[in-house]
Amino acid sequence: xxxxxxxxxxxxxxxxxxxxxxxxxxxxxxxxxxxxxxxxxxxxxxxxxxxxxxxxxxxxxxxxxxxxxxxxxxxxxxxxxxxxxxxxxxxxxxxxxxxxxxxxxxxxxxxxxxxxxxxxxxxxxxxxxxxxxxxxxxxxxxxxxxxxxxxxxxxxxxxxxxxxxx
Amino acid sequence: xxxxxxxxxxxxxxxxxxxxxxxxxxxxxxxxxxxxxxxxxxxxxxxxxxxxxxxxxxxxxxxxxxxxxxxxxxxxxxxxxxxxxxxxxxxxxxxxxx
Numbered sequence: 416x417x418x419x420x421x422x423x424x425x426x427x428x429x430x431x432x433x434x435x436x437x438x439x440x441x442x443x444x445x446x447x448x449x450x451x452x453x454x455x456x457x458x459x460x461x462x463x464x465x466x467x468x469x470x471x472x473x474x475x476x477x478x479x480x481x482x483x484x485x486x487x488x489x490x491x492x493x494x495x496x497x498x499x500x501x502x503x504x505x506x507x508x509x510x511x512x513x514x515x516x517x518x519x520x521x522x523x524x525x526x527x528x529x530x531x532x533x534x535x536x537x538x539x540x541x542x543x544x545x546x547x548x549x550x551x552x553x554x555x556x557x558x559x560x561x562x563x564x565x566x567x568x569x570x571x572x573x574x575x576x577x578x579x580x581x
Numbered sequence: 582x583x584x585x586x587x588x589x590x591x592x593x594x595x596x597x598x599x600x601x602x603x604x605x606x607x608x609x610x611x612x613x614x615x616x617x618x619x620x621x622x623x624x625x626x627x628x629x630x631x632x633x634x635x636x637x638x639x640x641x642x643x644x645x646x647x648x649x650x651x652x653x654x655x656x657x658x659x660x661x662x663x664x665x666x667x668x669x670x671x672x673x674x675x676x677x678x679x
Contacts, residue, residue: 423605423608423609427600427604427605428599428600431597431600432597432600435597435598436595436597441598445601445604448600448604449604449607451607452608453608456608456609504600512591512594513594513595513596516591516592516594516595517595519597520592536588536590536592536622563585563588566588566592567582567583567588570583570588570591571583573591574583574587579650
């Protein structure tokens with residue numbers, strides 16, 4: 416248990432932030448973080464140093480827990496290709512940029528979203544993401560490309576707004 | 582079209598909240614030492630096994646009592662007593678004088 420507490424002290428906030436960006440809600444992120452470390456304490460999730468960094472392992476556990484919760488709650492469809500049906504352009508009027516970015520990322524299909532969060536916010540390489548999400552590097556690359564394209568489209572009103580301010 | 586750099590700049594606008602200190606307590610407070618397990622631990626048991634255990638327990642508690650077999654009594658020399666009222670009866674063989 417002592418080791419798990421040390422891991423939590425070092426990496427707990429990273430897992431929480433990752434879970435927050437995956438789920439888009441503080442309470443859900445706390446639940447995912449709690450379940451991730453509970454799995455370590457129970458021994459149901461075992462870290463193998465040969466399979467990568469400890470943080471990547473924790474991201475993988477958190478990602479699986481978050482996906483399982485989302486499947487149970489039927490919030491997300493597990494489509495990873497094409498455009499999300501709910502991914503409309505954000506409405507900049509009266510909203511802060513950060514809120515609009517959060518909405519746009521939150522509207523991405525989950526597999527695109529996790530790839531984007533890992534690449535853009537956690538600084539993971541394609542290979543690391545592939546290990547975390549248990550997919551081929553090529554698949555991750557395609558998901559990431561689609562995620563960025565979807566975000567560019569969704570966030571284009573912000574770009575227009577920025578240009579008009581200049 | 583928005584460049585990668587511009588997109589990255591926009592994405593960085595979204596900051597995550599801080600991790601709540603209470604979460605650590607929630608995660609680790611409920612954990613007990615292994616030696617406390619016999620007092621506070623619990624076991625998840627599949628329902629068929631639990632039912633079978635209950636049936637066995639009920640049968641062992643309420644089964645009809647069977648009389649215990651009595652062990653054969655050992656005979657001792659002290660058990661032999663002299664005959665109190667000796668009343669001998671002589672039986673003769675009817676062909677004895679033939």
